[in-house]
Amino acid sequence: DPGKTANQISLHARHQYREGRVMHWWHPITEEGSKSHFSDDFLWLPFVVLSYLRETADMGLLNRREPYLDGPPDSIYNHCVKAIDYALRRLSPRGIPLIGEGDWNDGLNSTGDKGKGETFWVAEFLYGILREFGEVCARRMDHSRVKKYDRAAELLRTALNRHGWDGEWYRGATTDTG
Helix, strand or coil, rough: CHHHHHHHHHHHHHCCCCCCEEEEEECCCCCEEEEECCHHHHHHHHHHHHHHHHCCHHHHHHHHHEEEEEEEEEEHHHHHHHHHHHHHEEEECCCCCEECCCCCHHHHHCCCCCCCCHHHHHHHHHEEEHHHHHHHHCCCCHHHHHHHHHHHHHHHHHHHHHEEEEEECCCEEEEECC
């Protein structure tokens, strides 16, 4: 149901901070939740937007305006850009996303509380988002962002293959202690 999906996208955009981070596990009745320090929470918005665009070709959704938790309304496109750019600011010295409190795998929660642990799964997730969202940027004539995301994707791919591949499998994550 594209209408329900678009409304869900708007709901999630309204639970995002201007920096790109999102609220983690908010409660819809009270609107209480915590500011997420997880590595994947904020990337689900652009991921779902990309899925919506593939299914509907409704590029108009990107112009829909929703407020941030701590700021004025902005386009869904800019909400997605904020999430992606936030992820790109949260890389380890090796160029791998920091895991923070965890990623989609709850078994890895708290492996990066000190800000050093990495998540190779989010590296793969972010790589896919960068490649596909770059195409959205191109359709919107946002050429500087296309270049930025293409370069970031290539750097991420190189770092992932250098540090995440063990010769047979991709690692899941590293802890704060390596």
